[in-house]
Amino acid sequence: MSAATVGARPAGSRVLNRIVIYGLLLVFALVYLIPFFVMLVTSLKTMPEIQNGNMLALPKDPTIQPWIKAWGEACVGLTCEGIHGYFWNSIKMVVPAVAISTLLGALNGYVLTKWRFKGHKLVFGLMLFACFIPFQSVLLPMATVLGQFGQLGKVFTNAFGMNLGFGNSTVNLVFVHVVYGLGFTTLFFRNYYEAFPTELVKAAMVDGAGFFQIFRRVLLPNSLPIIVVTVIYQFTNIWNDFLFASSYAGSGDVMPMTVALNNVVNTSTGVVEYNVNMAAAMIAALPTLLVYILAGRYFVRGLMAGAVKG
Amino acid sequence: MAFLEIDRLVKRYGATDILKGISLSVEEGGFLVLVGPSGCGKSTLLSMIAGLDSISEGEVRIAGKRMNELHPSQRDIAMVFQSYALYPNMSVAENIAFGLEMRKVPKAERDKAVAEVAEILQMGHLLKRKPSQLSGGQRQRVAMGRALVRNPQVFLFDEPLSNLDAKLRVDMRTEIKRLHQRMKTTIVYVTHDQIEAMTLATQIAVLRDGVLQQFGTPAEVYNNPANVFVADFMGSPSMNLIPAAVRAENGKTVVALQREGEGDLVLDPGQAGEKLSAVLGKTVLFGIRPEAITDHDGADRNARTLVDAECQVEVVEPAGSDTFVVAHLGGKHVIARMRSDVPVRAGHRAPFTFNMDKAVFFDPQTEQRVA
Amino acid sequence: MTSIVTDRMQTPERATQRKSLRARLQEWLPKIVLAPSFAITLFFVYGFILWTIYLSFTKSKAFPSYTLTDARAYQRLWRWTFESNPPSSWYTSITNMVIFGVLYIVFCLAIGLFLAILLDQKIRGEGVLRPIYLYPMALSFIVTGVAWKWFLDPGLGLEQTMHQWGWTSFHFDWIKNKDYVIYTVVIAGVWQASGFIMAMFLAGLRGIDSEIIKASQIDGASPIQLYRRIIIPLLRPVFLSALIVLAHMAIKSYDLVVALTSGGPGGSAWLPSNFMYEYTFKRNEMAVGSASAVIMLATMSAIIVPYLYSELREKNR
Numbered sequence: 002m003s004a005a006t007v008g009a010r011p012a013g014s015r016v017l018n019r020i021v022i023y024g025l026l027l028v029f030a031l032v033y034l035i036p037f038f039v040m041l042v043t044s045l046k047t048m049p050e051i052q053n054g055n056m057l058a059l060p061k062d063p064t065i066q067p068w069i070k071a072w073g074e075a076c077v078g079l080t081c082e083g084i085h086g087y088f089w090n091s092i093k094m095v096v097p098a099v100a101i102s103t104l105l106g107a108l109n110g111y112v113l114t115k116w117r118f119k120g121h122k123l124v125f126g127l128m129l130f131a132c133f134i135p136f137q138s139v140l141l142p143m144a145t146v147l148g149q150f151g152q153l154g155k156v157f158t159n160a161f162g163m164n165l166g167f168g169n170s171t172v173n174l175v176f177v178h179v180v181y182g183l184g185f186t187t188l189f190f191r192n193y194y195e196a197f198p199t200e201l202v203k204a205a206m207v208d209g210a211g212f213f214q215i216f217r218r219v220l221l222p223n224s225l226p227i228i229v230v231t232v233i234y235q236f237t238n239i240w241n242d243f244l245f246a247s248s249y250a251g252s253g254d255v256m257p258m259t260v261a262l263n264n265v266v267n268t269s270t271g272v273v274e275y276n277v278n279m280a281a282a283m284i285a286a287l288p289t290l291l292v293y294i295l296a297g298r299y300f301v302r303g304l305m306a307g308a309v310k311g
Numbered sequence: 312m313a314f315l316e317i318d319r320l321v322k323r324y325g326a327t328d329i330l331k332g333i334s335l336s337v338e339e340g341g342f343l344v345l346v347g348p349s350g351c352g353k354s355t356l357l358s359m360i361a362g363l364d365s366i367s368e369g370e371v372r373i374a375g376k377r378m379n380e381l382h383p384s385q386r387d388i389a390m391v392f393q394s395y396a397l398y399p400n401m402s403v404a405e406n407i408a409f410g411l412e413m414r415k416v417p418k419a420e421r422d423k424a425v426a427e428v429a430e431i432l433q434m435g436h437l438l439k440r441k442p443s444q445l446s447g448g449q450r451q452r453v454a455m456g457r458a459l460v461r462n463p464q465v466f467l468f469d470e471p472l473s474n475l476d477a478k479l480r481v482d483m484r485t486e487i488k489r490l491h492q493r494m495k496t497t498i499v500y501v502t503h504d505q506i507e508a509m510t511l512a513t514q515i516a517v518l519r520d521g522v523l524q525q526f527g528t529p530a531e532v533y534n535n536p537a538n539v540f541v542a543d544f545m546g547s548p549s550m551n552l553i554p555a556a557v558r559a560e561n562g563k564t565v566v567a568l569q570r571e572g573e574g575d576l577v578l579d580p581g582q583a584g585e586k587l588s589a590v591l592g593k594t595v596l597f598g599i600r601p602e603a604i605t606d607h608d609g610a611d612r613n614a615r616t617l618v619d620a621e622c623q624v625e626v627v628e629p630a631g632s633d634t635f636v637v638a639h640l641g642g643k644h645v646i647a648r649m650r651s652d653v654p655v656r657a658g659h660r661a662p663f664t665f666n667m668d669k670a671v672f673f674d675p676q677t678e679q680r681v682a
Numbered sequence: 683m684t685s686i687v688t689d690r691m692q693t694p695e696r697a698t699q700r701k702s703l704r705a706r707l708q709e710w711l712p713k714i715v716l717a718p719s720f721a722i723t724l725f726f727v728y729g730f731i732l733w734t735i736y737l738s739f740t741k742s743k744a745f746p747s748y749t750l751t752d753a754r755a756y757q758r759l760w761r762w763t764f765e766s767n768p769p770s771s772w773y774t775s776i777t778n779m780v781i782f783g784v785l786y787i788v789f790c791l792a793i794g795l796f797l798a799i800l801l802d803q804k805i806r807g808e809g810v811l812r813p814i815y816l817y818p819m820a821l822s823f824i825v826t827g828v829a830w831k832w833f834l835d836p837g838l839g840l841e842q843t844m845h846q847w848g849w850t851s852f853h854f855d856w857i858k859n860k861d862y863v864i865y866t867v868v869i870a871g872v873w874q875a876s877g878f879i880m881a882m883f884l885a886g887l888r889g890i891d892s893e894i895i896k897a898s899q900i901d902g903a904s905p906i907q908l909y910r911r912i913i914i915p916l917l918r919p920v921f922l923s924a925l926i927v928l929a930h931m932a933i934k935s936y937d938l939v940v941a942l943t944s945g946g947p948g949g950s951a952w953l954p955s956n957f958m959y960e961y962t963f964k965r966n967e968m969a970v971g972s973a974s975a976v977i978m979l980a981t982m983s984a985i986i987v988p989y990l991y992s993e994l995r996e997k998n999r
Contacts, residue, residue, distance in 0.1 A: 116712035208410035209384030222400035241822030
């Protein structure tokens, strides 16, 4: 704790001090909460109430109709089947992408710290730099390559009656997110394993454990903090991604949640149903919000301990 | 042929040699201690025996078999690490059994072996705990148990006691010695603590800067140090090393130590005189351990050459069982070890008795032994 | 002790005979495991960057063309850089980038540090407040954009609310104003990221050795001096990390502009990332889009490479 406790000072000014501090903290808390609050209450109001009422007022007659509509009936472009399909698209994309990139990151971190070879720094440096590139600089070639995958998929379909995943938008997005998430997952695990006692690895070697046995039996069981960080980080990043999603799965029923939400909001047929839009936004935000609320504490702690040096 | 042989071993990182050609050997059942200051290469040497560090040049043989290319797990060794290196996610029993599990020993046999080891180390009640629930001493025991259960040809210890507090360290030292006497397995043990080296070893190897300084029994290393470094490193308080002139007096070779404000203190070097006559007229370093400088009645009665001399006392340090008396000779502080009730006072003169049988002499330039 | 299963002794013997192949595999295994990731990075990151650079020197329009021509795409961007009246899309994008980047970073750092210092005063309820500040980071830019679009909408949002509360002269239509729309992006962006920066600073503050603080108090430093002279200088590494994180997010910001402003009136809220996307995929000017991506990458590299270099070198010691 670095809190500057003030020693001998007049009691009055100390009380005033505390009031100011708490006051400021509460004002900021309100500012951070208001947009969310507005989203929530709006999603529970009826359209007439929205058009005539106050944005900040609590709903007079709360209804979950907008949520039901957003889930099952809202129009995305021309199809009006709600966002549930896109929600599942995102789930189907995010789960494998997070799992694969985390596992690979863990293995890479393990090799880069405990099985060092000449040039390990260069390898890590190149992977690390990849974290920071603006994705615009790879967007177009990836589109071309994914197009080729699609062609390959057609060839496979003709040959074997199935495309083996080539040309499937969800598979494409999983692949893209694994490729461009590797740098971060490797960084997280490398920094964590850097501080992991090497003597344990040596002891396991003397005990006769091989490369994968050491990883599975010694490192992995002791990696929970960094696994939590990596999974949360990757989950939010991939779930929230819009650039790749809109570039490679920007239309039709393969869209992930973020793209669909943007389309719901911008669908201009008929009256704009703000309550449904807000409900859709809430649904899109729910998974990551839950993750942050449930495990945010570990995330920040682990991030500071492992990834971002401070 | 010795059991463990280390033959002209070199460890090279880039252009620098960490170890510069070390040769050592231990008989089966021996207890070899590698001792030296930090950075001398002793831990690297141990790692190379274990197979955790590669060998740049030379050979390690166990029971006549070349080990260089073998994986650590195939060398039939077990190791106790400085940090104990207990797997935090496994219970004590799992930690001990892990090496057997990796070697595909059936579960029932593993359990039996763990129970036996727990019995030997008296830690049956700890088996279900995790390492984080153990005290430092208990962790140390588990680390030893993990090595014992494998029943290897050679045990390797890497500063196993350095993380324990002083009292526990003494207890564990005794325990290790007892285990060795009971099992008679060959041990290679690394430490920077010369007392540990003296108490445990059958053979001591003193290293400095990757070079073997001396290799011998504890008594040899202690009483007949090969050079100034070994003399200074072994023993606590360390050996007095006093500049002295070698002169001929009355046809005999003597050594003379400067004293402040009075004439030189002239000592008869005893048996060393013959060798010293070769460096007549030169300066040598006169080495004598504190316990060889005593009050008159405390001197060793069997010594052949005892020399009495009066010196000015600078400091008196009672240490309970003994009293350390500091005098100023040859420009150095010289420590004598006297009996606890000896009546000396700082600032006064007192009689000192030098046991010259124990004296050793070094060349001040090369720091090698001359007599 | 010797009673413990002597027949086990044979295991290493047997293993020795098989050694050469297994041992060699074990030796190569780490590299084999790392290789796919490294190859993927080399091809899909560095290869693609080269590919993009190549495309920027072609006449690619709606489809990639692979005939190298000249630096015409860069010449156009260069010309547009100075076309301020009426502003070219590129001019708007880069001026927006500067405005957004500077304000976003400065406000996030300032608010983040301020909140962290406030929270570090032994606050009761810290456990409740911290997630409140942090949660916007969990939201996607799209959700943030949707929420703030609604909140800042002149007809339904803040302005109408103020009117209803009696402040009828209140006027806030930045989101529809081409000169001010970029500032709404700043507001939403700062709202989203400042809590995260707060968390970074808070962790940094908690990491400071409490004895240093005790020593400075004994030396008679007032709380303000304590922060100004001791604590904030000690937070230098956190500043650096936060700066890198923010600069990185600022250059990548694309979704927020899309969701909050749909590009703003006449593309007035564009950032270079939006410019790139629009020119590449919507305006069929692939070469120009690629050139703008290359410029973005070069800018990011200028910031990140020295940082990474010093980080990796530091660990060498």
